[in-house]
Structures are given as structure tokens and as C-alpha cells.
Amino acid sequence: MAAAIAFTSCVGKKKFVDLQSQLAQSQSSLESCSDDLLKYKQDLTKAESDLANERASSSNTAKLREEQMKDLRSQVTDLQSARNQQMQQVEGLTVLSKAAADNIDKTLVQLASRDEYINTLRSAKNKADSMNLALAINLTKSLGIDINDEDVDIKVDRTVVMINLSDKMLYRSGSSRLTARANDVLGKIAKIIKARPELEVMVEGYTDDQSISTDCIQDNWDLSVKRATSVVRVLQENFEVDPNKLIAAGRGEYNAKADNETMEGRAINRRTRIILMPKIEQFYDLLDPDKGK
Numbered sequence: 001m002a003a004a005i006a007f008t009s010c011v012g013k014k015k016f017v018d019l020q021s022q023l024a025q026s027q028s029s030l031e032s033c034s035d036d037l038l039k040y041k042q043d044l045t046k047a048e049s050d051l052a053n054e055r056a057s058s059s060n061t062a063k064l065r066e067e068q069m070k071d072l073r074s075q076v077t078d079l080q081s082a083r084n085q086q087m088q089q090v091e092g093l094t095v096l097s098k099a100a101a102d103n104i105d106k107t108l109v110q111l112a113s114r115d116e117y118i119n120t121l122r123s124a125k126n127k128a129d130s131m132n133l134a135l136a137i138n139l140t141k142s143l144g145i146d147i148n149d150e151d152v153d154i155k156v157d158r159t160v161v162m163i164n165l166s167d168k169m170l171y172r173s174g175s176s177r178l179t180a181r182a183n184d185v186l187g188k189i190a191k192i193i194k195a196r197p198e199l200e201v202m203v204e205g206y207t208d209d210q211s212i213s214t215d216c217i218q219d220n221w222d223l224s225v226k227r228a229t230s231v232v233r234v235l236q237e238n239f240e241v242d243p244n245k246l247i248a249a250g251r252g253e254y255n256a257k258a259d260n261e262t263m264e265g266r267a268i269n270r271r272t273r274i275i276l277m278p279k280i281e282q283f284y285d286l287l288d289p290d291k292g293k
Contacts, residue, residue, distance in 0.1 A: 152185075160277055163189065167227075167270035174212060176226035178234060186231060189274060190239035201235070202247040202275040203228045208266035209253040225250030227272055 151169040155162045170182040178186075193201055205224035217223045228248040235241040258265035 160275060163274040163276070165272050165274065166267065167272070168267070170231070170272055171227060174214075174217075174223075176217075176223065176230045178230055182231075183234065183238065186234055187239055190235050190241050193235070193241050193245070193276070194239070197242075200245045200247070200277045201241070202249060202277070203231045203235075204273040204275065205231075205248075205250045206255065206269055206271050206273065207253050208269045209256070209260040210266065219252075221250055221252040223250075224252045231272060231274070 151166040153164040155164070165182075165185065169185065170178055172179065193199055205226070205228035207220040207224050209220070212220060212223055217226065225248070228250050232243075232246045232248040235246060236243045253260075253269070256265075256269045257271070258268040260266050260269060
């Protein structure tokens, strides 16, 4: 019995030891498994966090991509609109270019016509200048005056003949009394006037700007009028020119032709102008040297 009890005790102890050993192994395995579980949980948590981050990142990336695509769509729309406007401008410019080309052609035609007109006018002016020169020469010869005589200047403006006579040829100094030479020249001018009944004649007196005041002459206005009146009176009384065609006018010191600061300029300004205003047919008659006399 004692042996049986001892044997039984030995077997129980061994089994107990085995069980303890198994328990220790199981505990060790449990701890290892717990550690592994914890690690896997941590890995799972990390994986879940990474997945969430990736999903968030993917969402942000998707949103960013969507915004970029939206911007690109807007840019495409703007570019299409700009292209359409440019196409319209090109079409408009094409129409304008055609209109401009047509206008240029018309302008060239007009310029050609204008050039022809200008050439015609230039030719007419040259012809008129030649006629005026011929008329001035004819009248100068008709008056028996040297063409280079500084006391006589004959000009033609359109169909008006202007004969400028210096004061020293016509008057005594500071006076309206005519000289002997004046009677000779005015007599020849009277023949030209009387040969054309419809010719009108204006006599204009001019002075320099030097003041004058005497018992007989009040000022330059007065002197210029008196000088013009003296010429008209001689044409009427001495050479029987019809007074109905005569006009006497005084310009005083105004409408000067030269500078009054010099003696030469003042001498030029002291003049008497006889203006012949013929009809157009009479103007052309004056071009004939024979008729001009």
C-alpha cells in the first residue's frame, strides 16, 4: 500500500510537473501570441491609418485634379471664344482690305484725274503768266516808257491791269501838283482809256508813313486823296476822259508795298496806282500790240 501510495504519488507529481510545464509553455505561447496580437493590432491600426491617409490623399488629389480640369475647361472655353473673335476680326479685316483695295483703286483714278487737272491749271497759269508779261510789255511800249524804268511798274492780276507810277514822276515833293512829265504819261494812258468806252479806271493815291500837315494838306489821307483827284481831274479836263468811268481813291500810308524804315522803301510807297478794269474781250485786245496802242 505504501508502495502503491508512493507510486501513485510519484505519478501524480510527474503529471503535475508535466502539467505545470505545459502551463508554462501555454503561458509562454499565450504571451507570445499576445505580443503577436498586439503587434498585428498595431500593424492593422497603422495599415488602417495609412489607408485612411491614402484615401484622404487620394481624395485631395482627386479634388486638385478636378479643379485643374475645371480650370483647363475654362481656359479651353476662353481660348475658343478668343479664336472665334479672331476669326470674326480676320473676316472683318478681309472685308475691310477688299474695301480698302477698292478705295485705293478709286483714289488712284481720282489722283490721276486730279494730276491731269493740276497739269491743266499749271499750263493755264504759265499761259496766263506769259499773257500778262506780253500785256505789260505792250502797254509799256504803248506808253513810250523804258521797260526798266523804275518810276513805272505795270502788273496784271487776272484781267485787271495796274499801272504804278512813282510820286517823283507825277508830283512835286509833298504836293498834289502834277509835273510836266506826268501830263505826258497821263496823256498816253488817256488814249488807251478813250479807245475802250466800257473800260473803268480807278486812281489810287498812296503815301509813306511820314506825317505831313500844312495849310493845304491835313494828313497823309488828305494828301493821297488830293493826288488821286489831281490825276482824275487831268484825265477829265486835259484829255477829255469820260468822268463817268473814273474813280478817285486815297489809301494814305496804308497798304504799303515796302518798309518805311528806309528811304528806298518810302519812295516805293509814295506811288499812284491807275487800275484799268476792262471787259474780258477788251483784256485780250490789249495783248495785240497794234490794238494796245
